[in-house]
């Protein structure tokens with residue numbers, strides 16, 4: 369039997385993905401501590417069975433106190449800013465929050481009980497790729513947001529060696545959908561995530577969909593992405609935590625289904641669910657890459673992971689169902 373911690377700190381645990389991971393952790397009887405400043409997190413997403421600490425990862429003192437007072441053994445680090453366009457315009461803000469915040473967090477692990485850290489990285493660190501992308505590809509971040517994720521990965525690797533913790537760096541592809549429990553889902557609207565936008569439009573009498581760019585070098589001119597259901601992604605975190613604590617080996621993993629859909633394809637599926645959709649083509653967004661989808665063979669092999677919600681209609685419908693509940 370592996371011994372892995374019961375005391376887990378989740379930074380950004382009041383957010384979309386964090387709340388889904390916590391729902392699973394609580395079900396599995398872990399003792400969960402949420403550390404979040406609620407900048408894009410929501411009280412409604414805070415799990416009642418977890419301890420909530422309102423804090424900023426830029427606050428080193430409070431981080432150190434939280435880790436030591438609660439004998440934290442593992443950290444799942446999701447706190448960060450993730451608006452690509454905003455990151456391009458406000459680099460300092462993104463550097464401070466995402467890079468310095470991560471540095472504070474790993475430094476707070478010095479002389480502590482922390483043995484494992486899982487980090488929410490992003491497929492955007494790879495840049496523009498033809499075909500699928502594996503963990504062996506050399507990162508070439510295109511947006512500033514992606515650069516902050518890449519820098520954070522480097523910091524975690526460096527401090528892992530220095531302070532003797534194992535890490536799981538998870539490079540998420542496009543996360544979408546909502547928990548089958550019906551209790552949690554994506555609330556924040558500002559990111560411009562396609563499936564969230566479609567879900568919002570599904571609640572309208574005259575749904576309008578903006579497509580940003582239709583002259584990309586892809587099969588139909590629109591961007592290609594690999595969408596992963598948030599509950600499948602949450603599951604991967606638990607498996608990685610078990611894996612790194614039992615094997616005492618760090619891991620870097622792509623988290624996607626290995627299938628790319630163009631924006632047009634997703635909108636076509638949406639049009640079958642919702643009638644009368646008006647489509648508007650708009651300018652490309654700065655920082656968006658033409659296409660990216662995962663080679664997830666390492667994920668499948670190492671974790672023996674099998675997705676449960678990898679049907680694009682299921683993902684879209686679950687996001688729509690959640691949105692209905694919100695309005």
Ligand SMILES: NC(=O)c1ccc[n+]([C@@H]2O[C@H](COP(=O)([O-])OP(=O)(O)OC[C@H]3O[C@@H](n4cnc5c(N)ncnc54)[C@H](O)[C@@H]3O)[C@@H](O)[C@H]2O)c1
Nearest residue numbers: 380382383384385405406407408409424425447448540543
């Ligand atoms: N959603 C995606 O498709 C996607 C894809 C790749 C990577 N990611 C990464 O996953 C993580 C979670 O994303 P999400 O979609 O759940 O977004 P989210 O905005 O719902 O969650 C981020 C959480 O971090 C908190 N936070 C931000 N800055 C903080 C700070 N300085 N101190 C404390 N808390 C802070 C916010 O309040 C929020 O609750 C992010 O790091 C993001 O970069 C997300």
